[in-house]
Amino acid sequence: MQSSSRNEILNKLYKCNDYAELKTNKARIDYLLTKVIDYDQAKSVLKSNIDNVRQKNGKNLVLAKECKIVADFYLQQVSLGKIDHKYKNLQHALEYYTRAILYMPLFEDVQMFARLYARKCQVHLQLDENESALYSIRMALDILKTYGQNDCVPMSTIMNYTILQVNCLKILSHYTEAIEMIDEMLMKLAKFPELSSEERQIVSTDELMKMKENIQQFISKNNDVKETVTAAAAEQQPNDYFNYRIDHRCLIRQSPVVGRHFIAKYEIPEKTCIYQEKPYSIVIEQDYLHKKCSTCFKELKYKFFPCLYCTEIVFCDRQCFEQLYNLYHHYECGIMSILKSLTSAAVHVFRMVSRISPIVAYQTETSVALEDYSIDDFIQESNQRLVHEKDKTMDEKIRAYKMSSILWHHNTKHSQWSNVHHIVVGVETAIILDLVHNMSLNKSKEFMLNFIDMVVVGIRRIIFNVFGWHEYNEDWSLRGHIANCQCLIGSLVNHSCVPNTNWEFKNGQISLTTNRMIKKGEEITITYGPNKDMPYDRRQERLNHYFFACRCQACLKDALCGYALRCIHCGDDDDNNGPVPFNVPLNNEPVLSGQCLLCFKNIQIFNQTLMNIKNV
Ligand SMILES: [Zn+2]
Ligand SMILES: [Zn+2]
Ligand SMILES: [Zn+2]
Ligand SMILES: [Zn+2]
Incomplete structure (x- = not known):
């Protein structure tokens, strides 16, 4: 689909009442493919589009x-x-x-x-x-x-x-x-x-x-x-490869309320790097494609070895090129610009699925074989920590994919709440996967709908689950957005508006450093964007995208200062009752989050009544 026709489809769906009433992704995908576009026609349009772009981005x-x-x-x-x-x-x-x-x-x-x-x-x-x-x-x-x-x-x-x-x-x-x-x-x-x-x-x-x-x-x-020892020789230390490293003073815990989170097992001093990770999936922004090696993500400086088939990405040398080409670049070679026009989340999904093949990805998400596989299992596997993707067995690759897919399972709102844009982009991504991997997706309608549903959910998951890798000027103003990175372990760290660690990227590797002393037993937190200097409403509005009410010190204080109702479940007297905060969704109508920040119990009252109470 050309971007103009995509906008037409989006507009049509936005205005369509029938569509708005559909509650599941599958029903919405089905509607799109029966009432709005024809799968085969869309596929042939995309095919000629891909052929054109491949030709344009090919060597000349x-x-x-x-x-x-x-x-x-x-x-x-x-x-x-x-x-x-x-x-x-x-x-x-x-x-x-x-x-x-x-x-x-x-x-x-x-x-x-x-x-x-x-x-x-x-x-x-x-x-x-x-x-x-x-x-x-x-x-x-x-x-x-x-x-x-x-x-x-x-x-x-x-x-x-x-x-x-x-x-x-x-x-x-x-x-x-x-x-x-x-x-x-x-x-x-x-x-x-x-x-x-x-x-x-x-x-x-x-x-x-x-x-x-x-x-x-x-x-x-x-x-x-x-x-002088050559720089290349100094850089090569083959034995210290890792996918992620966690300081022994940190522990990953599970709680029924806040899910997986990091806590300090022992006291951790200020300015300690407690975690590093090479992201599972990185998508470099257009402006940086010729500045960073697409395999090792190091600054290229004087190095320049382009993909031998397309003109879109560049590497340090032949080794970096061959590694990525064999891993997954041969699937996307020449059509990166088309994938990118969908959203970078679509590129993540395209790659993750291509790495183990779309059919295997589908089986991994739906079959019973890995049903019991958990985040804890992933954390316990030393090969997931120490073996480079290129050296992993297919089984290990599949389990890494599974880990990425279960990261958000505890929150089903993510699967259900897909907007028109996600659906349309998901359908397009699935068609491109169909074309590149010769899947003949529309042979079975049931399978097609399920597969596209998986892609749509995947896209949504990525949108809410990536870290932005940015570049700053000396005065800390933003110089540029380098890439989006999905970190399997990093995603387990929770948000706070007054976080006790700062995260940063270097050479495509994320690290967390404590910004103050962390006491034994304290939760380790980062910020997902909002910080205590923003007004309460603005903070909650942004955090609503992640479907949770922040219970950090700053939010608790603000909530107690009137931006919340008092919980009816907890506390003996009025002062000890926990706050139940208002969320401010995109339309700026405040609604009650429903959940007490202290005892986590739900309170059901009509929002209008609450508005009246709040205004008193
Ligand atoms: Zn490289
Ligand atoms: Zn290429
Ligand atoms: Zn907060
Ligand atoms: Zn309570």
Whole structure:
């Protein structure tokens, strides 16, 4: 559905009284598919839409070549000795080589793809960006080695690039690696004595020996020169992988009233990081897709390795690309923009379902096999904590999916209260899943309705269950919205308008840090947005989206100050009676939450009567 036709459908449904009276998702989906749109027609419209977008977002040799010509021109200006605009020309060259890499269809010309990285390396060297130069030439050689096997890459090209890499290594004082590379080249030369004279001209054994001597002399002259460890090597610590980590002083408890929550088992000092988690699912916003690696979510800085098939996302390197492509990107490759136009929650659901396949996801949510599986079971599994998704067995992946689906089961309001928008977007998401996974969803109407219902509930669950990853300026003003993240364990932490911990994201990883000393037995809380500086009404209005009345210190105080009724169940005298607060829903008509903040018992009185009491 194009966005215009989606708006038409939404308007039609908003005005439709029959539709408004339907109480279940399935009835609403059925109404949409029988009275408003035809499934097959909607599917064929979406299919042609997907084909168009895939084509547009696909690699394009012509565009790549055009960018390369522009880049070559700027680089040429510099080599011709035009000093005036040297810096500017180099910057332009860099920009266009980068663009060319983005558009370049690797499999149509592996050598050109590598050449673009090699040129980029030369530009970086002239700009004195040596780490970036080393990175680029490594990419060039890696590409030739990985994809160039059947391509008869001339020995001279590999030699040329290797010498460029040796130079970068030398500048960055990685001498040992530089000498290793020279030794490798010497061995290759010895192995292929039949090189043509042309190739011999580029590099000879004598020259290589001279280069090696030169570096060795340099080392002995500067005996105290310490080799800088490459950043990449320092970053790699394969043994400390985790999906989440919780401080031993924290405990996850279950209560019939507030559900799962974190408490302090022992006293925890201020400024302690008590929990870290790599989200189960992250959807990066459009503006950040070329700034963050889509696999490890680190800032890309000088790194730039695009998906080899679409122009939509970028990675640190080939390893990050291959990992994500195999996990789930091959399903969404080229159509991210379509999925995103639905809502980022739809992208989350699309990915989560694609990762284990839509049918398995459906079975996981409906079959009895995992019926007993609980949040506690998930927490007890060490593999869910310590094994990377790419190394998980299918069973482990299914249980992680199950965990995400049971996070909100204790609150069925979420499943029932899906608005028109969720229904329409859910139907669209299901059709795209149908197309991508060849499901033939409409073979059985019952299954189709159930499946779409699952997608709709999933979308709703995500909307209320994600953390926003933001970027701030130095004065703490908002710089940008980076991504939405679903954290399986983080979702268990409850809200308070005066939270005792602050949460933040770094490299796609959330962490909680205490903002004061937390006493033994105290609940650990974060804010879902509202804080004590907002007026009571405004706070409750926002928290109403999550279907609970906040019982934090600030809300309790405000509720006792008149923004609430007194509970008839608890307390001996009037002063001890718990408050039953008013909620302020979207239409600004205050209604009673019905639940006492202290004893949690429900009070049923007509709202109008309550309004009168409140106004007295
Ligand atoms: Zn990465
Ligand atoms: Zn792609
Ligand atoms: Zn509160
Ligand atoms: Zn009470």
